[in-house]
Amino acid sequence: MTPEELRAFYEGYIDLANKREYHRMAEFAHDELILNGTPVKRDDMVAEFHKHTDAVPDFHWDIQDIIVQGDRIAARLVDTGTPIAPWNGFAPTGASVKFEEVGFYQIVDGRFKTMWYLMDVDLIRRQLAG
Template sequence: MSATKTSAGMSTEELRDFYLQYVALANKREFDRMADFAHEEVIMNGTPVKMADMVAEFYRHVDAVPDLHWEIQDLVVEGDRVAARLIDTGTPVREWNGLAATGASVSFAETAFYQVEDGKFKVMSYLMDTDAVRRQLAG
């Protein structure tokens, strides 16, 4: 029996694996492979963003937090949508998101939502718990 394809052109299991591969890409710093995962332009938190700018943002994050690691806690796939709750960890070595590096390591929640179109991310939204980061860096 073949798996039912979603409007994303993938089965639920394929879409789940696609997202797992995307997070693995981030953790391995293979941002130059982003074309395998995202359209040339995506809607990021409601704003059109070019893939090159999205890649540059990833590099900005790992430049400031070289050991930044994304760990999936919850993953829900429904139709062409993916929702994830992650715990992100790392130690900022320079200013990051307007916060000074203090030598402290941080662990914070990130919630992310995606819509996949033609086998790639088209809409991406995320929210990071920057208050938790601020408290942890302040000591």
């Protein structure tokens, strides 16, 4: 894939997440992949999305930066939402959160094979504490 195609691929993936069209994930991820260093099935990755959006129904990913090099994508996003259920070990407080997430991805044969993401958990904790 060209750098432009990889950029469009990633933007389509984030659009899928924001629209909650998880049934389309086969277009973006292999049946088996590495997620944060752990081998998982695509269904496990989809379950991770559900975990976030069930607890934070208005969760939104907003792409700030995308860097493409070879078969790899690095992205910085700003994530927002208001938890209504326990999420990542935090009780809902009625407060909304806004934090940065960084993701690193390897694309093999047109789909994600390796995915790493990091979120600013300390910032989330401070925002939920008020």
